[in-house]
C-alpha cells in the first residue's frame with residue numbers, strides 16, 4: 001500500500017509545499033513572500049493563519065483531499081536543543097513551537113501547520129524532522145568570549161544533513177565517513193563543520209552570529225549594538241527584528257531578493273555591488289573558519305540554498321574558497337524530499353523520537 005506524505009516548509013522568505021506518494025514526487029510548490037507582505041505580522045506566530053491559507057490554497061489547486069494523507073511533516077522549530085531525528089507532534093512540542101522557547105523562526109510554524117491540517121483526519125500523523133535546534137556541537141565550540149553568552153547550535157540542520165547525504169550517495173561513500181563544510185545560503189546563512197555525520201560547529205543563523213544573509217544581520221559589533229539598545233530609540237523587539245529578520249540585504253538595500261540586487265548591479269548600482277561583494281566575502285570567511293575546525297582536512301565544501309542558484313555568487317565564492325577543498329554546488333534545497341522521506345520511514349515502522 002502506498003503512503004501519501006505532505007511536506008510543509010515555512011522559510012523566512014517563502015512557504016514550500018510538496019506531496020509524495022511513497023518516494024514519488026506528485027507536486028512541489030513554492031510561494032515567495034516579500035518583506036512588505038510579512039511586515040504587518042508583529043511576531044512570526046502571527047503568520048500562522050496567513051501561511052495556513054497559502055497551504056490550503058495550494059492543496060485546493062492541486063486537488064488534494066486532506067483525508068487521503070497518511071502523514072504531514074513540517075520543518076521545525078525553535079524548541080529545546082535535541083538530537084537529530086524525527087519527532088511526532090505532542091502537546092509539549094506544540095507548546096514549545098508556539099512559544100518559540102529559543103526565539104522566533106518561520107520554521108516553527110511547520111510542525112504547528114502539520115498538526116492543524118491533520119485535525120480532521122484521525123488516521124494521519126504529524127511530525128517534525130531534523131529541526132533547526134539539532135545540537136551536536138563540540139564543547140570547545142560552545143564558549144564565546146563571555147560565560148553569560150554561550151554559543152548555540154541553530155542552523156539549517158535538515159538541509160545541511162540532507163545535502164551531506166545526497167553528496168555522499170553521489171560519490172559512493174557514506175555521509176558518516178566524510179568531513180564536509182556545508183554552507184546553506186538562503187533567507188538565512190549557516191555554515192556547518194560536519195565531522196563523520198555530526199555537526200561539531202556551526203554559526204547560529206538567526207541570533208547574530210556569522211555571515212549576514214538575505215534578511216539576517218549576522219555578527220554585529222557587540223558594543224555598538226549595546227549602545228543602540230540603551231539609546232532608548234529602539235525597543236527590544238525592534239532590535240531583535242533588526243538582527244533576525246530585517247538585517248542583511250534587506251537592511252542595506254530594502255530587498256531580501258538577491259535576484260533584484262543582481263538586476264540593480266546590472267543597471268550600475270555601485271552600492272548594490274558592494275553589498276553583494278560583502279555578502280560573498282563574509283560567507284567565504286565563515287567557510288574558511290569552519291575548515292580550520294576540521295584541521296583543513298575537508299573532503300568537500302558543499303554550497304546549497306536559494307542563493308546558490310546565483311552564478312555570480314558561486315563564481316565569486318569559488319575564487320575565494322576553492323584552494324581549501326573541492327567545491328560542489330547543490331542549489332536550492334533538498335528539504336522537501338528529506339521531510340517526506342523522514343515521514344515515510346516512520347509510516348513504514350521506524351522508531352520515532354519523543355520530544356520531552
Ligand SMILES: Nc1ncnc2c1ncn2[C@@H]1O[C@H](COP(=O)(O)OP(=O)(O)OP(=O)(O)O)[C@@H](O)[C@H]1O
Nearest residue numbers: 011012013014186187188214257258306307309310
Ligand atoms: N535563481 C536565483 N538567483 C539568485 N538568487 C536566488 C535565486 N533563487 C532564489 N534566490 C535567492 O535566495 C534567497 C532565498 O533562499 P531560500 O529560498 O533558500 O530561502 P528560505 O527558504 O526562505 O529561507 P531559508 O533558506 O533560510 O530557510 C533569496 O534572497 C532569493 O532572492
Ligand SMILES: CCCC(=O)O
Nearest residue numbers: 132154155156188205
Ligand atoms: C535558525 C536556522 C537558520 C536560519 O534560518 O538562519
